[in-house]
Amino acid sequence: MKAPFPAEAFDPSLPQAEEALRAVLAHVPALRVEGINDASALDDWKPDLVVRLRVNDQPHLLICALKPSGQPRYARGALLELRRHVARHPPGATPVFIAPYISPAVRQLCSAERVSYLDLQGNTRIAFDGVFIERIVADKPQAEHRELKSLFRPKSAQVLRAMLREPDRAWRVSDLADVSGVSLGHVSNVRNGLLDREWARTSDDGLVLRAPAALLDAWRDSYTAPAGEQLRFYTPLHGSALEDAARDALRAPDAAGHAAFASFSAAQWLAPYGRTGTHYFYADETGLRALQAALKLAPAAKGENVSVVMPKDPALLTDTIEPAPGALCTSPVQTWLDLCIAGERGAEAADHLRQEKLSWSR
The missing domain is CATH 3.40.1350.10 (Trna Endonuclease; Chain: A, domain 1)
Incomplete structure (x- = not known):
């Protein structure tokens, strides 16, 4: 029919x-x-x-x-x-x-x-x-796709990540705008989208997440890799030598640059599951230069063992967590999203990370 x-x-x-x-x-x-x-x-x-x-x-x-x-x-x-x-x-x-x-x-x-x-x-x-x-029709209408996609675009995602860091907190719109670094109007749009889907509710104290797990599920289903340049390198360092050099680079006191473990490499610090032969980072230009010097990186057309993404969204480089000195990692939410699109092994690691770091009773 x-x-x-x-x-x-x-x-x-x-x-x-x-x-x-x-x-x-x-x-x-x-x-x-x-x-x-x-x-x-x-x-x-x-x-x-x-x-x-x-x-x-x-x-x-x-x-x-x-x-x-x-x-x-x-x-x-x-x-x-x-x-x-x-x-x-x-x-x-x-x-x-x-x-x-x-x-x-x-x-x-x-x-x-x-x-x-x-x-x-x-x-x-x-x-x-x-x-x-x-x-049952498998496809969603285009208007629904556009509306849902807009809820997970970079500016909106900054609001969502702030809320998911403190899932039990009640947020005033002004406080959420300050913490996430986006406009009051944009926060209001996100607020309405969450309320429409009953992923959040209002209380006397402000906006509270009602169904963070459902929010994560929808975000995963809409997620694509962040826009930005992906660079491939080879490092001669291995094991603890590579790990120590990376941590020294990531905690270097350079306020002008940012870099962080990402994907499988971040998951190893947040919720270890299984190692891969490639090491993953997010970095801006200054952070990339620090990694290149510390890890002795050489460009690699093939046989690379280091992948660095330079995201267009700078918020991805500031939404980080440091589970050990120098082990600066993308946040659990961002790490989980990246693992979700990283193939079968990534999906398994994502499930483990979610169980360890992103499980809520509602």
């Missing part, structure tokens, strides 16, 4: 929702749509659409709520109103939540609340009286 509307349809109207419903219901021979229309207000709430059906010649109603966003923050209230409305209705009514796009998390929420759903991307689950319609 083809999706009733293209992925770009992100400003739903009642005619769009009606057409989508008709397209879905038409695939069930036992159903006959007798009419779709607005409903009269009941108490303080009015359904957006009521679908009058015949199912094997028996009457049935679909009571529908249409929302411009399917994010959890908006879905939860709609589901509550639907359940309340249907509870007051005679038997033979099914609540249906309709939105432009309904994520897997909200689909689970709908199932838990016994509410059917339909989105304009084609995801559907409508169940009643022996009728069961279900369809």
Whole structure:
């Protein structure tokens, strides 16, 4: 069954929702749509659409709520109103939540609340009286991709990393802007994105992470390697000699430059799992020169054993942790993200690091 509307349809109207419903219901021979229309207000709430059906010649109603966003923050209230409305209705009514796009998390929420759903991307689950319609579309709409990507772009990521360093802290927007080094407006945008997805909540003291694990999962799924130049080198140093030389370079008192262990090399200090033959660093130009001198690096077209990334995002070089003197490492979150895209061995090391350093009870 083809999706009733293209992925770009992100400003739903009642005619769009009606057409989508008709397209879905038409695939069930036992159903006959007798009419779709607005409903009269009941108490303080009015359904957006009521679908009058015949199912094997028996009457049935679909009571529908249409929302411009399917994010959890908006879905939860709609589901509550639907359940309340249907509870007051005679038997033979099914609540249906309709939105432009309904994520897997909200689909689970709908199932838990016994509410059917339909989105304009084609995801559907409508169940009643022996009728069961279900369809899952693998792709997310482009608007959802763009919105989620924006939440993990460099400036937004600075805010997220600050919050994940202190996952139990309640943040005022101004404090979060100061700590993360981004504007108040940008922090507010991140705040809204977290609240919409219920990854954070508000308290009397400020914004608090509600589901840091879910936030990490989404970040991993959207993550790509940081933009920047990747350089490959060969060092004649090995073992403790290389390690000591690297630590001397990383703790050199040069305020103008930055360098840090990254990826597998950072993980060895944060949560040792398995060694690799290549050593990984992030560095700016001054930090690179310090590493070149300390590790006696020579450019290598092949057979390299040192990889240095010079990221365009300078915040990656200041969001660091020092588990031992001179062992300056990318933060646990950044190290974990880099391991997640480093192949099978990287995924195993990422799982171990997350269990050791990024596990929360919520």
